[in-house]
Amino acid sequence: MGILALATAGSSGPPEGPVAPAQHVEASAPAQGTASYSASDLLLFSVQLDGTTISEALTAYGDPADPLLPLGELSRLLEIPLDIDVANGIASGRVGEGQRPITIDLKSGQALIGGKVVALIPPDSLITETDIYLRASLIAKLLPLRITSVADEMILTLEATEKLPLQAQRERLARMAGLAGAPEQQDDALRVATPYRWASAPSFDFTTELGYNSEGGTSGGRAVTRFEGRVAADLLQTGFSAWLATDDQGKPSSARVAFTRRSEEGRLLGSLGGTSASAGDVFTPPQVIGARSLGGAGFVFSSSRFDEASVFQRINLRGELPIGYDAELYVNDILRSAQRGSTAQGRYEFNDIPLVRGRNALRVVLYGPRGERLERTRVINVGGGQLAAGKTTVDLGVVAQDRTLIDLSDANLSGFSKGKGDLRATFNIAHGISEHMTVAAGLSRFTDFGGTAHTMGSLGTRTSLMGLAVQADLASDFGKGRAVSLGLAGRIKGISFLGRHVEYGGGFADEANTLFDPGRAMRRYSEVVFDLAVPLPGSLGLPVSGRFDRAEFSDGGQTLSARARTTANVGQTLLAIGADYSRRTQGSFSDTRINANLGAMRLIDYKWQLRATADFRLKPGTRLETLGFAADRAIGERYSLRLGATRNFSGHDTALQAGFTARLPMATATFGGDWSTSQNRWRVGVQLNFGIARDPLKGRYRMTPPGPANGASAALLAFIDANANGTRDAGEEAVPGVVIQGGGLKTVTDAKGRAFVTGLGDGTMTTLRADVSGADTMFVAPPPQNITFAARAGNVAQIAYPMVPTSELVARIRFRGREGALSGLSAVKLRLVSTKGVVVQGMTEFDGTAVFDEVKPGRYALEIDPEQAIRLGMHLKEPVFVTVGADGRSIDASGEVAFNQPTQMVSR
Numbered sequence: 001m002g003i004l005a006l007a008t009a010g011s012s013g014p015p016e017g018p019v020a021p022a023q024h025v026e027a028s029a030p031a032q033g034t035a036s037y038s039a040s041d042l043l044l045f046s047v048q049l050d051g052t053t054i055s056e057a058l059t060a061y062g063d064p065a066d067p068l069l070p071l072g073e074l075s076r077l078l079e080i081p082l083d084i085d086v087a088n089g090i091a092s093g094r095v096g097e098g099q100r101p102i103t104i105d106l107k108s109g110q111a112l113i114g115g116k117v118v119a120l121i122p123p124d125s126l127i128t129e130t131d132i133y134l135r136a137s138l139i140a141k142l143l144p145l146r147i148t149s150v151a152d153e154m155i156l157t158l159e160a161t162e163k164l165p166l167q168a169q170r171e172r173l174a175r176m177a178g179l180a181g182a183p184e185q186q187d188d189a190l191r192v193a194t195p196y197r198w199a200s201a202p203s204f205d206f207t208t209e210l211g212y213n214s215e216g217g218t219s220g221g222r223a224v225t226r227f228e229g230r231v232a233a234d235l236l237q238t239g240f241s242a243w244l245a246t247d248d249q250g251k252p253s254s255a256r257v258a259f260t261r262r263s264e265e266g267r268l269l270g271s272l273g274g275t276s277a278s279a280g281d282v283f284t285p286p287q288v289i290g291a292r293s294l295g296g297a298g299f300v301f302s303s304s305r306f307d308e309a310s311v312f313q314r315i316n317l318r319g320e321l322p323i324g325y326d327a328e329l330y331v332n333d334i335l336r337s338a339q340r341g342s343t344a345q346g347r348y349e350f351n352d353i354p355l356v357r358g359r360n361a362l363r364v365v366l367y368g369p370r371g372e373r374l375e376r377t378r379v380i381n382v383g384g385g386q387l388a389a390g391k392t393t394v395d396l397g398v399v400a401q402d403r404t405l406i407d408l409s410d411a412n413l414s415g416f417s418k419g420k421g422d423l424r425a426t427f428n429i430a431h432g433i434s435e436h437m438t439v440a441a442g443l444s445r446f447t448d449f450g451g452t453a454h455t456m457g458s459l460g461t462r463t464s465l466m467g468l469a470v471q472a473d474l475a476s477d478f479g480k481g482r483a484v485s486l487g488l489a490g491r492i493k494g495i496s497f498l499g500r501h502v503e504y505g506g507g508f509a510d511e512a513n514t515l516f517d518p519g520r521a522m523r524r525y526s527e528v529v530f531d532l533a534v535p536l537p538g539s540l541g542l543p544v545s546g547r548f549d550r551a552e553f554s555d556g557g558q559t560l561s562a563r564a565r566t567t568a569n570v571g572q573t574l575l576a577i578g579a580d581y582s583r584r585t586q587g588s589f590s591d592t593r594i595n596a597n598l599g600a601m602r603l604i605d606y607k608w609q610l611r612a613t614a615d616f617r618l619k620p621g622t623r624l625e626t627l628g629f630a631a632d633r634a635i636g637e638r639y640s641l642r643l644g645a646t647r648n649f650s651g652h653d654t655a656l657q658a659g660f661t662a663r664l665p666m667a668t669a670t671f672g673g674d675w676s677t678s679q680n681r682w683r684v685g686v687q688l689n690f691g692i693a694r695d696p697l698k699g700r701y702r703m704t705p706p707g708p709a710n711g712a713s714a715a716l717l718a719f720i721d722a723n724a725n726g727t728r729d730a731g732e733e734a735v736p737g738v739v740i741q742g743g744g745l746k747t748v749t750d751a752k753g754r755a756f757v758t759g760l761g762d763g764t765m766t767t768l769r770a771d772v773s774g775a776d777t778m779f780v781a782p783p784p785q786n787i788t789f790a791a792r793a794g795n796v797a798q799i800a801y802p803m804v805p806t807s808e809l810v811a812r813i814r815f816r817g818r819e820g821a822l823s824g825l826s827a828v829k830l831r832l833v834s835t836k837g838v839v840v841q842g843m844t845e846f847d848g849t850a851v852f853d854e855v856k857p858g859r860y861a862l863e864i865d866p867e868q869a870i871r872l873g874m875h876l877k878e879p880v881f882v883t884v885g886a887d888g889r890s891i892d893a894s895g896e897v898a899f900n901q902p903t904q905m906v907s908r
Contacts, residue, residue, distance in 0.1 A: 043061060078164050083377065083767075086131060089132065091104040095144060102142060105361065123135075145161065146158070192798075202233035203232055204691060205229065205230040226250070256405075276306075282297075285396070285397050290456045291424065299397070301395070316350065325367065326367045329364055332545070363378075386462045436464060441459050443458075457476055476508075481504075499528050504525070523552040544564065612627075625649055642657070654677040655674055666705065669686065691704040711791060712789075712794075718801040727802075767786055770787060808853055810893070825844060828897070876896065
């Protein structure tokens, strides 16, 4: 068969020939420090695990022998729980049977995996709009995998070095084949707007406990009735939240109320800026010198970024903590602090956390009484406090310290006995003079926990010297009190450090100092904080975090403290090790204490979760203080068992705990109890946890698993969008079987195409993932698989997920020869243009046909590429229009080409 092509008379270069259509993926502009690849570098691999194909088309880039693989897609295939934050180049989660924590941060150029540091070299990574790509050899270091690439056959063979979640649940394997979509499906995320509203339907979380306590009543025992409730909603264009808890007799004992509004873009007050504002029960911003952060009824405002902090200023982390939960804080995978059991205020609080310069990964892990484990990872870029030239930030807070808006208790929030209800006001302002110089000032009025009122001001600079961040401050209490502070921070030979020294005079009260004593005037204070990775044989580095504080007082006394923390993996067990030293002298009095603690966590076969803790006293005397153990056993998908024991050697008491939990479709119910063996005191009861939220798809309230008032929820509707207008109209079919993943949970759209997901976090961008591979759909174009929106407690995001029917359109372009016969014309660039101006490109093959796949319903114009038409002097004799219906039938369209000038026919 003769193949015809066109060349204009006098044109240079070879004539345009037939070009077969190719799959096309356009990588977005890579982030700084990552490799750059184009669509021509695209690879498609078949992926095999244990001899079974789990993906027919995994996208990759670069060298087929060691390609760049999509970390998010690969982790989903293997059901490894990794959260991928493409916008910031961060992946975090836990891997392996030992549930080793992992944080991959492309901007900092390193990964933390189970206490080890892995360097990320720029050519080893790539960021696209929807995923983070890492080189296969690097992924093998981070995940429990061996990866072999058969470049000739484009096959990736995976071998697990330890059991994967996918292998632990073999029945899922059949559904995994073909889970990854073709490259054209890897579109940008579907972004759903969640603006603040004047009023929205509130969401609720409830915990109710009914039981019996063997002591406390007049007859030796008493009934227990305990309640905790949260409510959240939009109100007056802000996020409203409230919390109420009772004591064991059902009497209200604590309450909180807050209105909060955030702006990720920093436009809270329009052109005036602002990132967050809150009123109600809030916390004041801390100061480098002067007032510490403390809670109370009042208001706060900030224009500082959420993900940035100064290395010279400690941070505070606070969040909701339901009844019976424990909280642990990991900084760069090192356990820094822990909070056992819920507090009277129903939240965890980690205060005065020092960070090192650079990127810091903060991970808060919540352990529930029924074996739950919730994790929230936040990456903070810690600098020297310098701002861009011309930029100004303001932080302001005014509260009645230690007093809640609804005061139900005489107890102070901070635990201190004096100053409750006194005014506490702090104001911080910083301005970038130049790229290398920032000036800062602060004012504060507060009552310290000794009951003394203070009014203070400070002025300082933030700059750099030989690569080190430098901060200098002068402060005065507008009387005789004064302070001078100098700090240095940086990284030298792999050691990140912060050093700071403060000189005091005139009885200056620096409450922000961790060794502050209101009864003793300070003379000077020094601190050193450091992080490093200690090289060990066979290890990539053992992370060690240390802190040293020294204070001198005017009475000649001294206080010295030091602490060290590390995290290590021994076998499949994650160990957290810490040691603390303190020495206090005052006159003839001297006290020295040395303590150590050890924590261990292990996951066995993804069914048993084992945790153990031990606290030691090394001086004065050497003894084991406490020893604790907890075991959680998952029994199928719905049930779990918890056993626990704690021995207090100082009090000669052993506490035993047991509980059985049923995860009902709309709640969790636990029957359990505890027993103190030495005191013969026992407690037994039933606890019910559930949520209530309004489902906009059903138009009514529904019971949900716990979470709608603690975080955001989403109601998704999947349907066939026959007219491609983005909304469901009468007669359009629902799509059941679409799997929605988010917040560590998974749900499936029902027969009416509806799915409801809750517990999606608060105050951050969250991502859902929709998997249509299990749905009974063919010849449809779904929206992007990733769905993102701003998560806000109590808010229910309504998500339309339209699947548009598609058809195949075959366009035939012909040319009439001298004898009048029509022949196919190859290499003609075509455009299919919708009425909305959407353009799809195509090119005719050797027989003059061009195939457009997945064409959505609508009316289209078939055109020749304008540039080619001008260059070759050709046009369609008659306009070609085609209407594509929603029935999925193949459509034919044809057009005849005419030329503006004589052309030369070239036969090949």
